[in-house]
Amino acid sequence: MEAHTRRTSIRSTLIRVFMITMLISIGGVTLLLFSRWYGSTEHTMQNLANDINERIYQDIAAFLYAPDHFSKLTKMVIENDVLDLSNVPQRDRFFVSIMATYEHDVYSFSFGTANGEYYGARKNQDDEIEIYRNNASTQGHSWYYSVNEDLTAGEVVVDAGPFDPRSRAWYQIAAERQRPTFSPVYAHFVMNDLTVSAAQPVYDRTGRLQGVVGTHMLLNNINTHLRDAVRKYDGLAVIVEKDTHFLIANTLDLENFTVQSDGTIKRNSITDTLNPDLIKALEHYQANNASAFKIEGEDDALFFNVRELHAEGLDWLVLSAIPAQVLMSDVISSMKWAALLAILAIGLFTLMFHLIAERLAQPINGLLQAAAALASGDLSSRAPVVRNDEIGSVSQSLNKVADKMQDLINNLESRVRERTDKLTLVNKALEEKSEQLRLLLDSTAEAIYGIDMQGNCTFCNTSCIQLLGYESEDELLGHTMHNMIHHSRADGTPISDQECKIYKSIWENKGIAADDEVFWRADGSWFAVEYRSYPQVRAGQVVGGVVTFVDITERKQREERIRYLSYHDSLTGLYNRRRFDEERKALDVPDNLPLSIIFVDLNGLKLTNDIFGHDAGDELIKQTAKILQQSCRGRDVLARIGGDEFVMLLPNTDAATARQMLLQLRERFAVASIEMIDCGVSLGFDTKTHPDQPLTEVMANAESAMYKDKTLTRLSTNVANAIIESLHMRSEREKEHSITVSRLCGEMGAALNLSEPEIDQLQRAGFLHDIGKITLDEHILHKESLNEEEYRIMQQHAATGYRILNLFDDTLDLAEPVYGHHEHWDGTGYPRRLKGTQIPLMARIISIAETYERVLNRGNLPLAERKRIALGEIRKGSGKQFDPELAELFVKMLTE
Numbered sequence: 001m002e003a004h005t006r007r008t009s010i011r012s013t014l015i016r017v018f019m020i021t022m023l024i025s026i027g028g029v030t031l032l033l034f035s036r037w038y039g040s041t042e043h044t045m046q047n048l049a050n051d052i053n054e055r056i057y058q059d060i061a062a063f064l065y066a067p068d069h070f071s072k073l074t075k076m077v078i079e080n081d082v083l084d085l086s087n088v089p090q091r092d093r094f095f096v097s098i099m100a101t102y103e104h105d106v107y108s109f110s111f112g113t114a115n116g117e118y119y120g121a122r123k124n125q126d127d128e129i130e131i132y133r134n135n136a137s138t139q140g141h142s143w144y145y146s147v148n149e150d151l152t153a154g155e156v157v158v159d160a161g162p163f164d165p166r167s168r169a170w171y172q173i174a175a176e177r178q179r180p181t182f183s184p185v186y187a188h189f190v191m192n193d194l195t196v197s198a199a200q201p202v203y204d205r206t207g208r209l210q211g212v213v214g215t216h217m218l219l220n221n222i223n224t225h226l227r228d229a230v231r232k233y234d235g236l237a238v239i240v241e242k243d244t245h246f247l248i249a250n251t252l253d254l255e256n257f258t259v260q261s262d263g264t265i266k267r268n269s270i271t272d273t274l275n276p277d278l279i280k281a282l283e284h285y286q287a288n289n290a291s292a293f294k295i296e297g298e299d300d301a302l303f304f305n306v307r308e309l310h311a312e313g314l315d316w317l318v319l320s321a322i323p324a325q326v327l328m329s330d331v332i333s334s335m336k337w338a339a340l341l342a343i344l345a346i347g348l349f350t351l352m353f354h355l356i357a358e359r360l361a362q363p364i365n366g367l368l369q370a371a372a373a374l375a376s377g378d379l380s381s382r383a384p385v386v387r388n389d390e391i392g393s394v395s396q397s398l399n400k401v402a403d404k405m406q407d408l409i410n411n412l413e414s415r416v417r418e419r420t421d422k423l424t425l426v427n428k429a430l431e432e433k434s435e436q437l438r439l440l441l442d443s444t445a446e447a448i449y450g451i452d453m454q455g456n457c458t459f460c461n462t463s464c465i466q467l468l469g470y471e472s473e474d475e476l477l478g479h480t481m482h483n484m485i486h487h488s489r490a491d492g493t494p495i496s497d498q499e500c501k502i503y504k505s506i507w508e509n510k511g512i513a514a515d516d517e518v519f520w521r522a523d524g525s526w527f528a529v530e531y532r533s534y535p536q537v538r539a540g541q542v543v544g545g546v547v548t549f550v551d552i553t554e555r556k557q558r559e560e561r562i563r564y565l566s567y568h569d570s571l572t573g574l575y576n577r578r579r580f581d582e583e584r585k586a587l588d589v590p591d592n593l594p595l596s597i598i599f600v601d602l603n604g605l606k607l608t609n610d611i612f613g614h615d616a617g618d619e620l621i622k623q624t625a626k627i628l629q630q631s632c633r634g635r636d637v638l639a640r641i642g643g644d645e646f647v648m649l650l651p652n653t654d655a656a657t658a659r660q661m662l663l664q665l666r667e668r669f670a671v672a673s674i675e676m677i678d679c680g681v682s683l684g685f686d687t688k689t690h691p692d693q694p695l696t697e698v699m700a701n702a703e704s705a706m707y708k709d710k711t712l713t714r715l716s717t718n719v720a721n722a723i724i725e726s727l728h729m730r731s732e733r734e735k736e737h738s739i740t741v742s743r744l745c746g747e748m749g750a751a752l753n754l755s756e757p758e759i760d761q762l763q764r765a766g767f768l769h770d771i772g773k774i775t776l777d778e779h780i781l782h783k784e785s786l787n788e789e790e791y792r793i794m795q796q797h798a799a800t801g802y803r804i805l806n807l808f809d810d811t812l813d814l815a816e817p818v819y820g821h822h823e824h825w826d827g828t829g830y831p832r833r834l835k836g837t838q839i840p841l842m843a844r845i846i847s848i849a850e851t852y853e854r855v856l857n858r859g860n861l862p863l864a865e866r867k868r869i870a871l872g873e874i875r876k877g878s879g880k881q882f883d884p885e886l887a888e889l890f891v892k893m894l895t896e
Contacts, residue, residue: 022346046292046303052229053305053320056237059225060309060318063105064182064198067215068311070098070109071200072180074213078111078202085111085119092131093151095121099129107191107218108132111202112165113211118142120214125191134163160190165212170197173313174212177201178860181313185219185241185248187257187265193218194248194256194265196314206863219256222249226320235322238270238278242308242315245269245282277302281319300325364391371398450536452544455480455503467551469521481547485519490526505533506545515552528556569640571618572625580639584649587637588688588695592651596658596687597699599706600628600665602644603680607807611723611775611800624681627668631661647699655687682710720771720804720811727774731781734770737853742767744849745842748886751893762842765817769846772801772818795830798822817842821850824881844883848874848890851881871895 077083085091098109099121110120118134122144131145131153142160145153165171170183183197200213226237226249239248246267247256254273258266270278277297281304284293295302301324309316373381382402385395447464449457457476465473468485476484486502488494497503505512515530531549535542567579575583587595602624609617621644628646632638637649650658662683669681684705688698728735745766749759773781776797780790802819805811820834820843827835855870871891878887
């Protein structure tokens with residue numbers, strides 16, 4: 001049974017293709033526009049949510065900042081005796097003035113004393129300021145007074161009953177933490193609201209707690225900030241405690257707390273809001289830690305932003321959201337109109353295309369009839385040529401095909417057989433040769449490619465493709481290799497065709513080799529290359545070229561590194577002695593006269609290495625090199641010729657200029673330091689002014705001047721002071737310890753009837769006794785208790801201090817007392833386990849003073865109790881750790 005296929009006209013096909021194309025194009029553009037609109041809108045919505053949350057965050061931060069700021073200010077006023085709390089009018093005016101500066105966010109401002117008294121001012125429910133007091137005169141009750149015109153207390157308006165500020169959370173947490181802090185949220189004892197207080201502990205000059213300054217804010221006031229921020233966008237905002245999720249403020253008109261039947265307060269959490277969108281947003285934030293995200297809510301999509309608000313004693317989450325419907329409704333409406341217009345446009349264009357295709361397709365009928373006749377075997381049939389257009393050209397081509405077919409039919413069989421045999425033999429030979437050539441090329445490690453006379457690639461092997469970073473030979477074949485891989489030098493300057501050595505080898509019919517150029521990879525990077533180019537000759541004529549190349553990047557790098565290290569100092573990068581000697585010979589010519597030389601010797605390098613290690617010493621050397629480089633001019637030569645020696649060679653520089661440069665160097669080194677060691681240097685120079693004067697003699701004179709300067713320069717005792725100051729900057733506790741120990745040592749010296757010079761020496765030793773701690777790490781320096789390894793490291797500070805103090809003439813007499821201040825009377829101390837009077841007297845005094853000071857300042861007990869414990873430690877160590885006679889004298893001195 002003969003199968004028939006349904007005939008489809010070109011006109012119908014064109015119309016279908018046109019309609020499908022139109023639908024895909026318009027639909028795709030519409031979809032693209034919608035997705036971009038939609039994405040842009042979502043981006044705008046998220047930015048809007050972020051801006052709202054930022055505004056809320058800034059408002060709440062400002063809400064918390066002012067009270068905390070005024071609490072700190074009030075603390076300074078009280079501690080520095082600017083405010084006399086016993087002066088009632090002055091006290092009342094102060095608290096009323098502070099309250100008058102606040103807006104509605106602060107409910108009250110107060111100071112609770114350590115003995116239970118309570119003073120301050122508040123704003124009542126009518127927003128009027130009232131003064132309150134709680135002391136012996138009010139029988140322990142909180143009395144509220146009206147305010148007179150002179151800001152003093154008027155009549156009693158409220159008796160709020162008994163009250164002790166020390167029982168309040170804000171007082172207790174500030175006293176416990178001994179620093180400014182925010183209190184936990186609590187229910188106010190007068191106002192029906194939750195409260196948070198900015199509390200500031202106040203101490204007298206002896207460190208005793210005087211009381212706590214408190215600024216108290218009602219949390220209901222935060223709701224106003226939240227509503228103002230989201231009202232315009234019909235959004236919502238909530239502030240909760242991060243750990244408990246208890247409500248701080250919200251825009252949902254929900255109570256942040258509930259008063260229970262027994263009068264106690266129950267805090268409401270975010271789950272009590274029964275708002276699933278909020279709960280879902282909080283869970284999303286906790287799971288993903290994302291600050292900005294979108295939540296599909298029950299009624300609409302919501303764009304959320306979450307911000308954490310941290311302060312001492314306070315850890316809140318600020319959540320805000322706006323609904324997607326704010327902007328999305330306009331986008332969806334616009335897309336509906338766009339879709340309607342697109343449908344109308346498709347219909348109109350389809351009608352127009354149908355009419356045009358009908359007219360153009362009419363001549364095709366005659367062409368189809370002729371083609372059908374030819375297909376049926378009627379080779380005499382020809383297609384009519386109606387128009388001189390594409391269809392006319394097709395008709396003419398069809399007629400030529402018919403003519404050719406008639407000619408071929410008569411001779412087809414013999415021609416096919418003959419040509420088939422020849423092609424089979426040729427193809428087989430070509431395939432064998434091609435396979436052999438490809439195998440040979442791909443087996444070589446060298447990259448190989450061929451070019452024709454125009455520079456176009458004719459072949460390339462696998463190594464070539466890989467080295468140039470291409471994926472297949474199709475990316476190279478037929479392309480101009482010079483433009484692809486050899487167009488520029490490494491510095492980016494172009495290589496013209498006339499300069500190209502590869503082209504020259506072809507044009508001049510000779511091989512060339514080069515290893516000073518680069519080839520460029522597919523990714524735009526270059527590599528150092530060694531290549532050889534040979535002309536390709538066929539029948540005596542040059543028809544192209546063959547290029548082989550290898551990547552020599554690593555070889556070049558090794559050569560350059562070896563060349564650099566042979567002439568440069570590895571630490572500073574300056575010239576070494578070998579390069580300096582070459583430069584010296586090159587510059588020692590009459591044209592460079594006068595020729596000056598400056599010798600530089602670095603002071604303090606041994607001190608830095610001994611105290612802070614060789615890393616710090618290396619840094620000192622590098623800093624010195626940097627300062628010297630900054631002083632060099634264009635043709636000046638600077639070299640490091642020894643461990644701490646440098647030399648500067650200054651062509652065309654007279655003695656006056658060299659002396660000025662030397663003075664400038666002294667000024668620069670005077671302000672530079674590594675750790676706390678000054679970058680001091682010794683300097684000397686000389687100038688060659690006559691061609692017959694040997695440069696070696698000038699160098700010897702400059703070096704002698706440098707050594708002369710070195711003999712006049714010694715490390716100053718200021719270095720020791722700088723070291724102890726650096727230690728005190730790292731630890732305020734160590735500073736207080738040094739000052740107190742020095743004072744106690746002076747008092748002991750006076751009690752022992754020592755001479756004034758001896759007392760002065762004892763006080764200096766007491767102040768510097770822990771100077772060796774400068775080498776300790778921060779974590780060891782600040783730890784209260786040490787493990788075995790840390791304690792072993794700590795014990796080294798006595799020996800380190802001994803080495804430091806021995807470096808300076810003015811502190812030599814302090815070295816031994818500092819070295820022995822951890823020795824024990826019974827011989828169990830360190831570092832030398834001295835016993836009894838073997839221990840220097842000053843070391844025994846320092847041992848007692850520093851132990852007493854450490855124990856006295858340990859813990860938070862009252863000063864009198866800590867003093868009793870500290871003196872007990874001295875009595876307990878008498879005859880064991882301490883000289884018994886000195887211990888008895890010390891206890892007597894502090895108890896009288």
